[in-house]
Amino acid sequence: MTPPGPPGTAPAAGIARVPLAAAGALLAGAYIAVALGAVLLSRESGKMATLWYANAMAMVFFQFRPSRDWAVLTGALAVAVVTVNALTGRDFGLSLLFLLGNGFEVLLGAALLRRFCSPAASLQEVCALLKVLLLGGVVPPFFGALIAAAALSADGGDDFLAIWLIWFEGSALGTIALLPLGMLLLVRGWHSVSQDVSRPEVVLGLMLVSVVAGWAPQWVEHPYIYVSTSLVLLAVIGHMAGAASAALLVSIIVGVLTAKGAFGPVAETDAFGEALFYLPLILTLVPPVLLAASLERTRYTLRRLAESEDDFRILYNETPAMMQAVDPQGKLVSVSEAWCQRLGYRREEVIGQRPSEFMTAESRGRALGEIWPRLLREGRIDGAELQMCTRSGAPVDVRISAIRQRSLDGGLLRTLAVLTDVTEEKRLAEQMTYLAHHDALTGLPNRMRFEGAIQHACVHGHRHHDRFAVLYMDLDQFKHINDTLGHGVGDELLKAVAQRLDATLRDSDMVSRLGGDEFVMLAKNLCSREDAGAIARKLVKRVAQPVLVGDVTINVSISLGIAVFPDDGKTPAALITHADQAMYRAKRNGRNQFCFFSEVSPEGDAPAHG
Numbered sequence: 342m343t344p345p346g347p348p349g350t351a352p353a354a355g356i357a358r359v360p361l362a363a364a365g366a367l368l369a370g371a372y373i374a375v376a377l378g379a380v381l382l383s384r385e386s387g388k389m390a391t392l393w394y395a396n397a398m399a400m401v402f403f404q405f406r407p408s409r410d411w412a413v414l415t416g417a418l419a420v421a422v423v424t425v426n427a428l429t430g431r432d433f434g435l436s437l438l439f440l441l442g443n444g445f446e447v448l449l450g451a452a453l454l455r456r457f458c459s460p461a462a463s464l465q466e467v468c469a470l471l472k473v474l475l476l477g478g479v480v481p482p483f484f485g486a487l488i489a490a491a492a493l494s495a496d497g498g499d500d501f502l503a504i505w506l507i508w509f510e511g512s513a514l515g516t517i518a519l520l521p522l523g524m525l526l527l528v529r530g531w532h533s534v535s536q537d538v539s540r541p542e543v544v545l546g547l548m549l550v551s552v553v554a555g556w557a558p559q560w561v562e563h564p565y566i567y568v569s570t571s572l573v574l575l576a577v578i579g580h581m582a583g584a585a586s587a588a589l590l591v592s593i594i595v596g597v598l599t600a601k602g603a604f605g606p607v608a609e610t611d612a613f614g615e616a617l618f619y620l621p622l623i624l625t626l627v628p629p630v631l632l633a634a635s636l637e638r639t640r641y642t643l644r645r646l647a648e649s650e651d652d653f654r655i656l657y658n659e660t661p662a663m664m665q666a667v668d669p670q671g672k673l674v675s676v677s678e679a680w681c682q683r684l685g686y687r688r689e690e691v692i693g694q695r696p697s698e699f700m701t702a703e704s705r706g707r708a709l710g711e712i713w714p715r716l717l718r719e720g721r722i723d724g725a726e727l728q729m730c731t732r733s734g735a736p737v738d739v740r741i742s743a744i745r746q747r748s749l750d751g752g753l754l755r756t757l758a759v760l761t762d763v764t765e766e767k768r769l770a771e772q773m774t775y776l777a778h779h780d781a782l783t784g785l786p787n788r789m790r791f792e793g794a795i796q797h798a799c800v801h802g803h804r805h806h807d808r809f810a811v812l813y814m815d816l817d818q819f820k821h822i823n824d825t826l827g828h829g830v831g832d833e834l835l836k837a838v839a840q841r842l843d844a845t846l847r848d849s850d851m852v853s854r855l856g857g858d859e860f861v862m863l864a865k866n867l868c869s870r871e872d873a874g875a876i877a878r879k880l881v882k883r884v885a886q887p888v889l890v891g892d893v894t895i896n897v898s899i900s901l902g903i904a905v906f907p908d909d910g911k912t913p914a915a916l917i918t919h920a921d922q923a924m925y926r927a928k929r930n931g932r933n934q935f936c937f938f939s940e941v942s943p944e945g946d947a948p949a950h951g
């Protein structure tokens with residue numbers, strides 16, 4: 342996996358931005374400078390391989406530019422190689438042979454790095470860095486050295502193996518020493534890397550590494566033990582920038598000491614011995630940079646962890662939802678700010694308490710007996726409804742969604758719950774239900790509710806041979822009251838009548854306003870038809886009492902029709918219609934009275950109201 346990290350190319354990388362011609366000139370100039378230094382140093386001993394950074398530098402340089410620029414860069418590289426050879430006194434033919442080896446090595450390394458390596462990953466992953474070192478630092482020098490050795494030995498130079506070994510060694514070492522820093526510059530840019538390297542502890546570390554690398558090889562046995570110790574130190578304190586800079590620094594110091602002959606026994610070392618001579622240096626340089634990459638990864642992971650913990654804490658505390666976490670013992674380990682605010686507690690008062698202590702008694706029983714066990718059994722619950730209590734005792738309806746979190750060893754770690762405050766939602770729902778079943782003016786059950794009740798009474802009546810009655814009522818001359826006293830007074834009168842009707846009700850009965858000035862009553866548990874007549878008589882009498890609305894006394898009356906189940910109808914519709922017809926008959930008989938449906942003439946009276 343490629344870790345998410347900094348972007349692949351350095352934002353401040355000037356090389357990536359300059360015009361192509363300038364980039365070519367820059368590459369040629371840098372290559373000439375680095376290669377000249379190496380060639381001049383190699384003349385000091387003439388025997389040991391010189392660490393060759395020039396090709397590694399060119400490989401990294403190529404990575405800054407898109408592939409379409411590579412032809413021009415290769416041209417610049419060719420000019421640089423020929424120039425270096427010319428400046429160091431080699432003839433043109435030999436220059437071309439060197440060009441063959443170096444050119445192939447740089448292009449192969451650049452192509453392998455681009456195709457198969459991720460610079461960003463190599464700074465944080467040991468495997469990715471090893472791939473960079475292998476594909477950039479070992480494979481290209483291996484083949485570059487083969488081409489160069491073949492060309493040079495055919496040209497009458499030294500023995501093929503000696504040329505190959507010297508070339509491969511110098512180039513591989515130089516590349517391995519430079520590539521980590523090159524990748525770092527590629528990914529993070531010069532500015533960021535130099536900031537890291539110029540931290541006081543890193544500068545001190547680099548000074549220490551320089552002293553150890555300059556001193557140990559000359560004065561103590563097994564010098565690389567001391568060098569690698571100081572490199573490890575830098576990997577720990579200086580991160581990747583410190584370790585990569587130190588690796589390059591150490592290789593330069595050892596290379597210079599070797600070239601100067603200060604690092605023996607150079608003279609006696611034969612070709613095979615040379616390979617072994619530089620092997621410890623590779624083994625010294627590589628592990629610390631791998632360690633730095635691994636530490637970078639750890640640091641990155643820890644930083645991400647801290648950030649996500651921070652995100653979680655902010656989310657948990659700042660979210661408007663009430664949230665709570667409960668440990669395996671069923672005690673609160675954390676609650677969100679919204680939880681505290683809604684229930685009126687301080688966090689320290691509730692931590693360690695059981696959530697059920699903040700619930701109403703009914704909810705507590707349900708939470709402990711049903712919801713909590715279900716959560717533990719099924720791993721989650723969604724939308725369970727409970728009632729919490731604020732500090733002052735006010736009920737708070739919550740809808741709870743919770744999950745069970747397991748620890749790495751599979752045990753219960755905690756349960757996390759989000760509580761949505763639905764108090765207002767429930768209040769509105771109750772209000773809607775009330776309004777759907779009640780008359781807004783009088784508060785009496787409305788037609789819908791009444792029809793449900795009469796339907797139920799019919800079913801019950803059929804099953805148990807019960808007798809019940811429907812009493813249909815209509816105010817007399819109500820229009821006149823409206824017209825003379827106004828609609829407002831009419832409303833108040835309707836309310837007063839409703840109260841009177843309601844006051845005559847037995848527990849089993851129901852009175853309802855059907856609309857306008859029409860009311861209907863369901864009177865159950867009747868022994869005889871005459872029971873219904875008694876109720877009707879009482880109602881007519883009660884309503885006929887004068888009503889005081891404001892300072893106006895109103896004389897009102899009702900006409901009432903009775904239909905008895907099952908004699909006058911066996912269905913709700915029939916009963917209501919027949920009661921209405923009987924009421925109409927009462928109107929016709931002079932109002933302020935009641936009439937049974939059985940008294941309605943066989944031809945039928947026209948109903949009073951549609």
Ligand SMILES: Nc1nc2c(ncn2[C@@H]2O[C@H](COP(=O)(O)OP(=O)(O)OP(=O)(O)O)[C@@H](O)[C@H]2O)c(=O)[nH]1
Nearest residue numbers: 815816817818819820821823828831832856857858
């Ligand atoms: N104030 C008030 N009046 C209403 C309301 N709903 C209907 N009305 C009025 O109530 C009156 C009902 O009159 P009716 O029952 O048709 O006739 P009435 O005057 O009562 O005469 P009878 O029924 O024949 O005795 C009409 O004038 C309606 O406009 C209401 O909610 N408030």
